[in-house]
Amino acid sequence: MTISDLAGSGGDSPLRDVQLELVDSVDKAMEFKRWLSQSRRALGVDTESGGLRPDLHRLRLVQFGDMTRGWAIPWDRWGGVTMEALNQYEGPLVFHNAGFDCRFLQAHAGWSPPWSRIHDTMTMAHLVDPSRPKGLKPLSARLIDPRATAGETLLHTGMGQHGWTGDTVPTDFPPYWVDGALDPVLTCHVFEKLGPTLKARHYETAYDLEMTTVRICADMMTRGINIDLGYCDQKAEELRGWVVKAREMIKREYGVDNPTSNRQVIAKLQRDGVELTKRTASGADLALDKEVLNALDHPLAEYVLAIRKAEKICSTYLENFSEMIGPDGRLHPSINPLGARTGRMSITGPALQTLQRDDPTVRTAFIPSAGNRLVLCDADQIEMRLAAHFSHDQGLIDAFHQDADFFCVLASQIFGEDVKKGDRRRQITKNTGYGKLYGAGAPTIARTAKITLEAAAHFVQAFDDRFPGITQLMTKVVNEAEQRRRDEGRAYVRTPLGREVPADDEREYALVNYLIQSHAAEILKRGLADLEAADVARYLVLPVHDEVVLDVPEAEVADVVNVVESTLNDLTTYEVPLTWSAETHPSWGAKYRK
């Protein structure tokens, strides 16, 4: 089988001579072994599975390939051949999304991935250009041959016609195994294409760190995190009971059938003479968001907010957890080490980086394993500290060296009198500082700080007079990016690790945020690697942007708290100290409970 059989002639495509094979006999298995013993720069490896969860879904195919030949090996019937190949092959292995495939091969084949010789083209693609799609098919279609996607379409229609799922499709169904066998070949071609680009940009350090992160995250996903399901049930039932009563009351008192339908609520509010003016982002509708509802003097508003919140907590989190847990009773979220353009990680299933912190209801469901405690360690104002570092603003740097609350120090200087912790002016200063960092203008700062536009404009001016570094940094980063657009065709900012983060057209102002966010992400990843070197990685359960969660045996807690803090603290690299604070708690929520 060749790709031309699949998708017609492709002229002088690099895939022209690719041969695709299915191991379905002893002879084929022998032929595969002979092929495997040939020498090559890297061996492509891929898997097909019934779904995304190694603890819940079957492993169906394991595929191997190089630049000219791809093999699909059914796991159930020919797993022994796969095991031999994995265990005996000694050269570099290249995957597209290694963290995913390696966890399947770990769970089903008991394979220990030899991480030091594993490469990952998805990671490479993200480093080369984080703003473009990085799935194997779109990437291959763009870099290698547009026909790379042909088999996928064929497969999806075929599976739909037969009503097969990933767990039930027969492995000898040609569209399935042919498409599978092509993937490691595509991976090898992408590897050869992207490798030189990474090299030319001196991405060795960034790539090594990313691969270390892939490994550590894969382990965290496998480890999972413990959940108090009894608590989830009880709390969800409480909230649902309240919502039912509230909905009945709203129907009775206000004639609104569905208080989570903005259309219905807006109609009712307008009937009662409420004037709404704020529009949604698209401008298509009147907005009825938290800000609008909070400002309304109508009893319905309060209920809508409370119902939204309660239903969110139940449906997104508490009620979902019991369906998401694995056979081991633990939650195994999916951690994407390169979830964001800036190199930040993202977590899905569930989205554990978005748990409410003002209300500890959901976080309280997260508990340590039996006999353990949670160690929660977060970085102190890391983004503002990095802003001080990158901007060289002496005022900001000095403020961080004082033994007092950073934003109180700032506010005291701006307002010319001693501003204490509870003072409203501290919050305004904090809003303005972060707003400026992210490129906000006076109007946005006025809204987030809940002050008038005049006051905001005046305050921004006062902030700039005292701490001109941030505006100067903005100018410098944007000018550099525009120079790069002229010289290299891309507007980007470069992080200290050498990562290039590109700007969208007309949005160069976002690059200051990219620089800070990117480098904070690099620091977290470096931190995870250092924690591994300090021998505590086996306790890691979650990374949350500037926080790490560890699940630690009681007896080791005191030790681990010290190790984690001293490992992550960095007092010398930057113009301000980067410090982390670890605390021990019986649940994640306990940290946020007053």
Next chain:
DNA sequence: GTGCGTGGCGCG
């Protein structure tokens, strides 16, 4: 019934 865009909102 399913897919998709929009609105809304949670976190850092």
Next chain:
DNA sequence: AAAGCGCGCCACGCAC
């Protein structure tokens, strides 16, 4: 001069 950044998920409501 002016510009908040990055994500994921759910409910709603419309289109197919």
